[in-house]
Amino acid sequence: MKFIDEFRDGDIARKIARAISGEASPERTYRLMEFCGGHTHAIFRYGIQDLLPDSVQMIHGPGCPVCVLPVGRIDNAIALAKLPNVTLCSYGDMMRVPGSGKDTLLSVKAGGADVRMVYSCLDALRIAREQPDREVVFFAIGFETTTPPTALAIQTAIQEGLTNFTVFCNHVLTPSAISSILESPYVREYGTIPIDGFIGPAHVSTVIGSNPYAYFAEEYQRPVVIAGFEPLDVLQAILMLVRQVNSGRHEVENEYTRAVTATGNMKAQRLVAEIFELRKTFEWRGLGTIPYSALQIKAAYADFDAAQRFGITYLSKPDPAGCECGAIIRGLKKPPDCALFGSACTPDSPVGSCMVSAEGACAAYYQYRSHT
Amino acid sequence: MCLAIPAKITELRDSQMATVDVGGVQQEVCIALLEDVAVGDYVIMHVGYALNKLDPEEAAKTLEAFKEFDKVKAAALE
Ligand code: SF4
Numbered sequence: 001m002k003f004i005d006e007f008r009d010g011d012i013a014r015k016i017a018r019a020i021s022g023e024a025s026p027e028r029t030y031r032l033m034e035f036c037g038g039h040t041h042a043i044f045r046y047g048i049q050d051l052l053p054d055s056v057q058m059i060h061g062p063g064c065p066v067c068v069l070p071v072g073r074i075d076n077a078i079a080l081a082k083l084p085n086v087t088l089c090s091y092g093d094m095m096r097v098p099g100s101g102k103d104t105l106l107s108v109k110a111g112g113a114d115v116r117m118v119y120s121c122l123d124a125l126r127i128a129r130e131q132p133d134r135e136v137v138f139f140a141i142g143f144e145t146t147t148p149p150t151a152l153a154i155q156t157a158i159q160e161g162l163t164n165f166t167v168f169c170n171h172v173l174t175p176s177a178i179s180s181i182l183e184s185p186y187v188r189e190y191g192t193i194p195i196d197g198f199i200g201p202a203h204v205s206t207v208i209g210s211n212p213y214a215y216f217a218e219e220y221q222r223p224v225v226i227a228g229f230e231p232l233d234v235l236q237a238i239l240m241l242v243r244q245v246n247s248g249r250h251e252v253e254n255e256y257t258r259a260v261t262a263t264g265n266m267k268a269q270r271l272v273a274e275i276f277e278l279r280k281t282f283e284w285r286g287l288g289t290i291p292y293s294a295l296q297i298k299a300a301y302a303d304f305d306a307a308q309r310f311g312i313t314y315l316s317k318p319d320p321a322g323c324e325c326g327a328i329i330r331g332l333k334k335p336p337d338c339a340l341f342g343s344a345c346t347p348d349s350p351v352g353s354c355m356v357s358a359e360g361a362c363a364a365y366y367q368y369r370s371h372t
Numbered sequence: 373m374c375l376a377i378p379a380k381i382t383e384l385r386d387s388q389m390a391t392v393d394v395g396g397v398q399q400e401v402c403i404a405l406l407e408d409v410a411v412g413d414y415v416i417m418h419v420g421y422a423l424n425k426l427d428p429e430e431a432a433k434t435l436e437a438f439k440e441f442d443k444v445k446a447a448a449l450e
Contacts, residue, residue: 001378001394001395002378002380002414003378003414003426003431004377004378006435007435009438012438012439016438091419119419119420120402120419120420120421121419121420122402122420123420142419145418145419145423146418146419148405148421148423149402149405149418149419149420149421152402152404152405152421203416203418203423206416206423206424207423207424232438236434236437236438255434257427257430257433257434258426258427258428258430258431258434259416259424259425259426259427260424264424265405265406265423265424267405267406267407268405268423271405
């Protein structure tokens, strides 16, 4: 397929890898974090770590929206789903993440709750049109890639007068999460590992552009290279990071110019700014409570806010006993360090959120562990 | 759920919706987040929405850079 196959050429991949080995100094370690779950998935799927010299270590970051949503938010969604008049629409992966009890959205669905797995919030809108006597709630999660679609869905609901459609908003922001890995007091308390550079998100950056990372690179003196999700993109970004580290630079560079511009998709950004505003604080799994790291629906659109309509309040809950997702999301531990990995916790019956989505570090390790 | 894919616009239905070809499979995509889209454009499709267009010229430049690098570096390292 165009824009895919030519970025998967194994021969060129090996040559880029050889250049990395040639340029990376054996005297030091390059700890590079890929923020995005999409990159984590690519790194495992194509065995990229195996191509790298020992001095270059990939650390898997928190950029999987399913992984970072804390247990308390799953409980909120389960509570919504159990309301008699509510049809809860959720992206598929969220349905298998356990809440603080043993329940998941899938298990309460089996118990009779009206939970629908949707691929898109367009499907949630359609269900709201088809069932005017039901309260249709869209369980909105994700980074800047899913936020514009949710904003558009609210705008569509306003235009169509769909008063039975609301959104349970859990949208989070990438730049604040990246910063928190290096600086939040929570992370300091629990420890973090030194990171020499970041591979910046692919599709998040198509929306927000490369500019938002400039402050981070400058403030924290860490290089950021935005990369596409194909293996050659990832390898090229690693080479660019090694070069920046070698020359003591900390700039934002863009490997993914075919899709990412400096300013991003302005139309999508304007729409998001119209519907959403910054939330003062938001709890993340593994990263703790981070100020101004998430979005909420503006008061003007409160009619479309499920938390307000159904009086949902957030209560922080601990991660499942024994689950190391928190340390894994911060790059402190690897999935096999968790005693439950592959035994009590598998993709078929996940204990923690990192084992659910294909972009979660535990699920990626489990699926491709022959490469690790 | 973050996996997004390049898709080729094959038909514009209205200002909101288009048909795309994804590896031979026809799918519907919402194009309302983009300013202007034409048949033949490649877009990045995610949860049913086109997030941005792919720029064929920039893609060609990146691939060209890989090739250059292929020649020069391989020669230097071998
Ligand atoms: S293996 Fe399961 S329980 Fe252990 S950290 Fe990963 S998701 Fe949590």
